[in-house]
Amino acid sequence: MQIRYFLALSLLPQLVLANDANTATVESSQCVIEPPVKPYVPLYDLDSPADLERISIISDSSKAQMGKQAQFSGDVSFSQGGRNISADEAILDQEAEELAANGNLVFQDELFTVTADSLVAKMRSNSATLLGAQYWLHGQQIHGDANKLEITKENNLLLSETNFTTCPADNPAWLLEADKIKIDSTEEWGEIWDAKLQIGGVPVMYIPYMTIPVSDKRKSGFLFPSFSTSTTNGVEFAVPYYWNIAPEFDLTFTPNYMSARGLYTKTEFRYLAGEKQQGQLNFEFLPDDDKLTNSPNRYLYHWEHSGAIDKNWRVLANYTDVSDNNYFNDLNSDVQRATDNQLTRIGEISYFEENWDISGRVQDIKVLGEEEKPYQVMPQFTFNYRAPEYWNGFDINLMSEVTNFSHQDSEYSTATRLHIEPSISYPIHGPAGSLTSEVKLLQTNYWQDDNSNLANSTLDDTVNRTLPQVRIHGQINFERFTDYFNTNYRQTLEPQFQYLYVGYEDQSNIGIYDTAQLQEDYNGLFRERRFSGLDRIADANQFTLGLTTKLFDEQNKEIFKFSLGQILYLEDSRVGINDVNGSADTFVQENTSNSALAAELSTQLYADWFLSGSIQYDAKESENKKSELTVDYRPGKNKLLQASYRYVPDLLNTNTNESVDIKQVGFRGAWPINDNLYLVGNWYYDLNESRSVETYTGFQYESCCWAVRLSYHYRIKTNYVDEDNPVNDTRELFESGVYLNFVIKGLGGSGPLGVSDMLDDGLFNYRKPLYLKN
Template sequence: MQIRYLVALSLLPQLVIAGEAPAPSASQCVVQPPVPVPAVQPSTDENNQVIRISSQDSEAQMGKQARFSGDVTVTQGNRLIKADEAVLDQENEQLDANGNLVFQDSAFTVTAESLQARMQNNSATLKGAQYWLHGQQVHGDANELEITPDNNLLLSETNFTTCPPGDSSWLLEAEKIKIDSSDEWGEIWDARLRIAGVPVLYVPYMTVPVSDKRKTGLLFPTFSTSSTNGVEVAVPWYWNIAPEYDMTITPNYMSNRGLFLKNEFRYLAGDAQQGQINLEYLDKDRSISGNPDRYLYHWNHQGAIDKNWRVLADYTDVSDNNYFNDLNSDVAQATDNQLSRVGEIAYFQNNWNAGIRAQDIKVLGETDEPYQVMPQVSFNYFSPSLWQNLDFSFASEVTNFAHKDAGELSLAGQTIPTATRLHVEPSLSYPIYGPAGSFVSELKLYQTNYWQRDFANDSGLSEHVSRTIPQARLYGQINFERQTKLFDVNYRQTLEPQIQYLYVGYQDQSDIGLYDTAALQDDFYGLFRDRRYAGLDRIANANQVTLGVTSRLFDDHNEEQLKFSIGQIFYLEDNKVNLLPELVEETPSFSVLAAEMDAKLYEDFYFSGSVQYDTKEQDNKKSEFTLDYRPGANKLVQLSYRYIPDLLNTNTNDRVDISQAGIRGAWPIRDDLYFVGNWYYDLNESRSIETYTGIQYESCCWAVRLSYHYRIKTNYDDDIATVPDPRDQFESGVYLNFVIKGLGGSGPLGVADMLNEGLFNYRKPLYLRN
């Protein structure tokens, strides 16, 4: 499970474990003790460690007392003591040392005024101590520091911080700290937190984890203000129920809406299964007429029962269509409009697998609900090299399609068809692979039977349909390469032509309903698919040839600097299969010309683009372009443009053209201060659709981020308001994140986190490394 770091319950989490990696530089932030840290060798006999003492002068009385002075060094196992003078009481097995005193072991260095060590129980007490943890930021003072025989630490009148010496950004003071090394917990009494020297928090008693163990307590709060939610304050509380269970409860108060409660419960079911349950509830939303209650519940479970059985469950439901648009949910974002409900159990063997699956998808804002899979039973068999390099595979399924509105429509005298589908798909393929290229020949048979119910007499559907469609596919690729020079730079260039011939038989399928089928996108990789539609309700006939070519450039380090692909389908016969009988699809003699390119243009400039162009109509069907300038870590300027014509608006059922341009940037102002911003503009509507500006300061011991967000809201028809409510088309807000490092959090995640804020996430060329 993911470890949560706490506010009041993790004030000293790094005393034993490795510290957080701060933004500026790990080497800059690690506080070094004033004396060198020796390379401590592990002891070979921990039960009977020999004490070795060296000094410039010494005097001893046999069996009683020995006095050492001048550059005194005492070693015992992993521990090292240096002092100006030391007295060893052999009768009481006690060592006293003082004067420029240094005490070191593998975990920390302590300087002190005096030391008293008791040899018989391996304990020590240091007065006037200053301590530094090796390899970490943590350091502090203690009036008295005691190391107990069982290696626990007791600190009296002490303090600690993760800030560099001389930096008083924050400091924790305590009357007493006890750290139990066996239980890996610490106890703190009378704790006072000072920020810039000003006391801001007092806690009489607290416990803290000093390893990766989890502990119940408060997490860091968040603050924001927006035009829709008003002032928003969230204070999460973490409950460590058991090693295999935990829960986070987050009261989130919004001045415009009310109290929004979020609950996340996580669990482990054995070594190989895990799950999560989310419950969210807003009582009487004040921003909507009628003050409706709003809620979410979500359950996800997945894992392996044993080496063969796998289970999956995923269920989410919300009170209304605009839930994710209005509320800051922990389950999904505002751009998500589909709720998946899936339950599956599957059995896997080397050459075959079988499973049973139930699925229901809720599309927010859609009046027409998709069909439910209730259930689907599948069986798949694979036999590579069945005979003479001939591969055989067999896929099959039995699916029952139900509809949640079927009962209501039946009572209203209307009908909606449901069906049971049996599909088997045997295939034979003969692949040939080599350095010079590849060639695959494939034969496949689609055999499908439908038993359809509850359809209207004039629907054109049949009660029983048997469909048998053969398919043949030939696919070949050749790899050419040569050495070339461009702009006085040596490259290895490849040329990879591809060709595919696809034949799919024709059968009239207009008497079959649409249960899980939709059109697929015509990008470059889609040109070489053997299917035009997703799902099995429509299998389009085909007699076509696809031509494509890819070229790449590799530098002397064998790193890809450019990739360009272009291709097109040439139809030898018209498509006779449509999604709907009344929908007459255009039957051109060739598909769109699809091209994609990723390139490192020059030094730190990168280009990525894709185009789908209708060569017959000479019309752009889709295009996306980005130009990146990335000269170093956390440095980015990206220009982007995307165009999608004739896109269906699911809210209004109108066809719209999407033409949007944007700029996104991230740049360090100093080593500890950087800026991230983006701006996207709708060229058709002549308006901004999203603006984000964020500034983050991150030092070794604290971080703060201030951001402003202005974005368009995706609003669906309200299904919870008593009367129609006007909705703000845009939302704006100011957000503040503040974290003290070492006091319960590692701070904002940095540039990558800020680049992914909002509707448009940052994407860089997929195939290129920088």
């Protein structure tokens, strides 16, 4: 059990990256805090230098002495450039070029609005001093009071004996009082001296100096520290430092002291490489983990890069490495979650033209907790050519690759594979349906070095495999207008069929380098292959029959979809996949007249009730091969009740090398108690083991200026065997914790993202049915 407390008072500024698709939807309460007067609209075109210097004064009455003073009274409005001053009365000293105003005083420009008791403005230096001021920053929720407010010629704000908040003025949940505040309009950051933070009118913290953002602009400096305590890590204290190196670079360094483990440091460097490339580097380090006996240094390296060199060239790189298998289980990494057990390392460069592309790549995958290591792709080159409607409606395509497979362990076989796959197809498409006929030639050559030294190994040094493939796929579209339960619908009926023929060749003389069994769901029935990769291409002589029906309402939204299909084998497939790398003494054989029935359903049952499910059922053996079912009740925003069931047989347990069945039920819910208070929870139960595998309950209160979340977690842990970790046997199977998050908005923090991230905060993320309306 662990209990954590966070006081999140700042948010790391975001480096805006090109083509960033990882934007989140924020569901939070927002206040609309507006100044008590309407925004000022300049009278002239401010793009003109002459108009910027022009002074306009409007009042009910005035009297003036030439070259000395002018007095104005009654709805006085003084404008110069983008600034405006309105007051009951004003005196303009022409000799000193100074304006004094008072009485219902309002000062406005494009950045802020200020009301005050009195004002003295110096027109020569374009500065002003206001006493007894109240201010509002445009485009922000920030507002407050100041005994004295100065506007400099650089358009900066200097406030003395002041305060500010982002809460409504009549009931500020938090208030920051300060001796002095400076807001830099160019840097868009504020500096605060001698500040006291009040929450609910009670002083809770003294801050001698701090900086805060008043926009999304980045600035170097210390971010607010975080505190936590737990039985696993002890007392934790972290102080992040953010370094805004340049517009294209930034770095965050976070020393995190854990009394039970030691000093854990995290460094993140982000960069933009031109307008279309971006990347980041991470380094995390914990020397001599005090919680582990004879622990080596624990570390993480991570680099990712992606983007376009120009309109044709694309680059991609991703590399991650950790010191031990349980790194993500024990430490709160910024790179991956504890449920991730595969580290992909890839480098790729590609060139694209309209009709062809070429690429080169290297790839390595590190699987945590498994002794057997995947093959490395070192390297792979691909060339693809496309010629649609090349001749009389015929399409010509060519897919080719040459791949070298290497292995870190010398006792494994290695190979070079050349594959060329030309095809000719004739597609016919129309509103009534489609028919595509395709012929392929699958030509593959292997050059293998058998290093396994197995007596029963049958790998050949060279292999020449030539397989013909014929595929005919057709679909017919029927539709009609009908009504169910006194509601009008448009119903479609979409039968489809496929004939697939792939020639047979004994492939037991080929090693398994990048091939695995594919999932046999409804869409998988119409695939050309039973296996991923190219080391096994299963022979086929089969028909696939499928049927889909859909219902659309009067707004043309899909509210029902059902699909059912099956493969009918004319001949048994004789090609299977090896159980052991480098050995071909066993393989799986298909000896059945048809495949499992595959069915999928997605529907809006009634009003706010939704049902989705799928099943793969072996009618010959009367056996459920896989199934899942989900029922959703979604009556409105942030309102959800969900029940789910899933069954997956014969999954391999990598720790015991035994097959296990997964049979689980789950319940998930999210419900607003009122406009600001939400309750979210989920519970998943393993029917085979008769135990809970995850429980999550969370309350969140969020207003426009602060938020608090209290949550409880209980989940199964993924503990891997690790030769470098001598205390594996003492690791707990389950972990639990109580977490309290408190956020003050406006001091750099945006708070919890809302209900959506609470639904995703666990092992099982929420997924609502596709294609169906909310």
